[in-house]
Amino acid sequence: MGSMAKTMKAAQWDPAQQRVVVNAIPMPQPAPNQILIKMASASLCHSDLLAIGNPAHTEPFTLGHEGAGYVVEVGSGVPNKGLNAGDPVGFLYINDCCFECDECNVHNMLCTVGTPSTAGFGKFGFFAEYAAVDWQNVIALPASLPPQKSSAIFCAGITAFNCIDSCELKPGQWLGIVGAGGLGQIGAQYAKAMGLKVVAIDINDDALAACKRQGADVIINSTSKTYIDEVKSVTGGGVDAAAIFAGSNPAYKSSLPIIRTGGLLMAVGIAPQDLGVSTMDLVIGRYRVKGDSTSIPARMPRAVEFTAKHGIMPEVDVRAGLESVNEMVVEMREGRSSRRMGVVFE
Numbered sequence: 001m002g003s004m005a006k007t008m009k010a011a012q013w014d015p016a017q018q019r020v021v022v023n024a025i026p027m028p029q030p031a032p033n034q035i036l037i038k039m040a041s042a043s044l045c046h047s048d049l050l051a052i053g054n055p056a057h058t059e060p061f062t063l064g065h066e067g068a069g070y071v072v073e074v075g076s077g078v079p080n081k082g083l084n085a086g087d088p089v090g091f092l093y094i095n096d097c098c099f100e101c102d103e104c105n106v107h108n109m110l111c112t113v114g115t116p117s118t119a120g121f122g123k124f125g126f127f128a129e130y131a132a133v134d135w136q137n138v139i140a141l142p143a144s145l146p147p148q149k150s151s152a153i154f155c156a157g158i159t160a161f162n163c164i165d166s167c168e169l170k171p172g173q174w175l176g177i178v179g180a181g182g183l184g185q186i187g188a189q190y191a192k193a194m195g196l197k198v199v200a201i202d203i204n205d206d207a208l209a210a211c212k213r214q215g216a217d218v219i220i221n222s223t224s225k226t227y228i229d230e231v232k233s234v235t236g237g238g239v240d241a242a243a244i245f246a247g248s249n250p251a252y253k254s255s256l257p258i259i260r261t262g263g264l265l266m267a268v269g270i271a272p273q274d275l276g277v278s279t280m281d282l283v284i285g286r287y288r289v290k291g292d293s294t295s296i297p298a299r300m301p302r303a304v305e306f307t308a309k310h311g312i313m314p315e316v317d318v319r320a321g322l323e324s325v326n327e328m329v330v331e332m333r334e335g336r337s338s339r340r341m342g343v344v345f346e
Contacts, residue, residue: 010128011325012060013052020326023060028124028132032077035138037069037089040147042126043316043342044328045155046181046247047270051121052329062125063325065093065118066155066342068147069131071138078135088147090154090304092137092297093119093126099136099297108296126151127325129345136297142308152182152314152340153307155294160187160245161303163268163292164194167241171195176231176239178255179246179269180204180211180219182340186314187245188215193310199234201227201258202246206338210315222254231258241266249273259287267291316340 008027011020030036043066051063071087083089097104097111104111109118117123124131141147164187169175175191177184180202191198192215200216202208208219218234220227232238238260244252247269256277259265265287267275281287306312317339319328328341 008129009322010062010125011064011322012062012125013057013329014060015057020063020329021060022322022325025062025128027130030073030075030132032075033134034075034095034132035071035078035083035089035135036073036075037067037091037131037133037138038072039067039126039129039131039345040069040088041149041151041342041344042067043151043156043340044325044332046183046332048120048329049333050270054121057122061122062128063120063329064126064128065120066151067091067093067119067126067131068141068150068154069345070147072130075135081135081138081140083138083140088141089138090141090145090147090150091133091139092154092158092294092300094137095119095124095132095134097134099134105296105298107293127322127343139297139300139304142304144308144311145304145313148344149313149316151342152186152316153304156183156314156340157186157307157312158300158303159183159268159292159294161190161306162295162299163187163243163266164190164196166290166292167243167264167266169194169196169240172197173240174199174235174238176201176235176242176255176258177211177216178202178242178244178251180207180216181245181337182314182316183268184245185211185214185339186312187243189310189312189314190306191215193306193312197235199231199239201231201255204335204338210339214315228254228257235260239263243268245269247271249275256287261286263287265289268293314340316342319343
């Protein structure tokens with residue numbers, strides 16, 4: 001890997017300037033329980049906008065919680081995982097939790113023993129040349145998932161896999177993908193690999209076209225006054241499950257009428273307000289509600305294995321270097337992005 005500088009470049013959100021700037025910051029040193037990684041790629045997620053909009057941030061902080069790269073150094077307290085310097089790895093993004101308590105077996109952000117910290121939300125981030133990651137989060141990448149192309153797998157891909165898998169649908173049933181952006185697009189790939197029929201719904205025709213390229217059987221623009229009737233006509237009465245990848249309340253509200261009786265609303269996107277679903281509908285079984293996410297490291301191997309087996313790879317708009325992250329953020333905030341955006345490190 002060659003000699004390492006004491007500083008590194010990082011794309012940071014500067015609250016004072018209200019933009020992303022590239023700063024030289026100290027290079028992380030791995031704690032005994034961590035693995036130091038040289039980043040190969042990092043991609044932008046809508047969740048990054050939540051960090052940008054957090055008024056508690058008053059100083060520049062590094063963005064990004066989706067990444068892949070190469071092992072540089074393994075901490076002295078890390079169990080033997082068979083990882084050596086130079087090995088390609090993917091990783092999740094929550095450090096400083098215990099990974100063992102009951103709460104950590106549900107989601108690491110719920111940890112009551114440690115003090116969880118999420119990449120891209122203040123303490124560290126993946127739009128940087130190096131990152132130190134708790135060893136429990138790290139997994140070796142198979143040859144079919146090169147780290148230069150795999151950053152979006154580690155959040156977007158694993159989230160999409162977990163959510164669609166948790167819908168518990170059988171091959172031939174209909175899945176509605178509501179929100180055909182980068183997350184919905186890779187969701188379409190997973191759904192087709194699971195044998196499902198997919199109708200993708202969005203207000204952005206470019207995003208819908210991208211979702212169609214990645215496997216959706218049918219695409220429908222929800223600005224159409226007849227879109228509910230269109231969905232019901234195509235699916236024979238409604239989708240068996242609707243996975244809401246869009247983080248908006250209108251997306252959730254407009255999805256309920258397209259779910260067939262007894263079907264499932266799968267919450268994925270984080271909406272700004274509570275959903276306000278009908279308790280009467282829940283009690284009488286009009287529909288069911290579940291939610292899922294990137295979840296915990298213990299679920300990661302199955303998702304990675306499925307991804308590699310079926311050749312699933314997100315369609316990423318790769319930009320040139322950390323200097324392009326500000327433009328990426330602007331496009332996402334303005335709703336002009338139609339697919340995943342990311343950078344590849346030299």
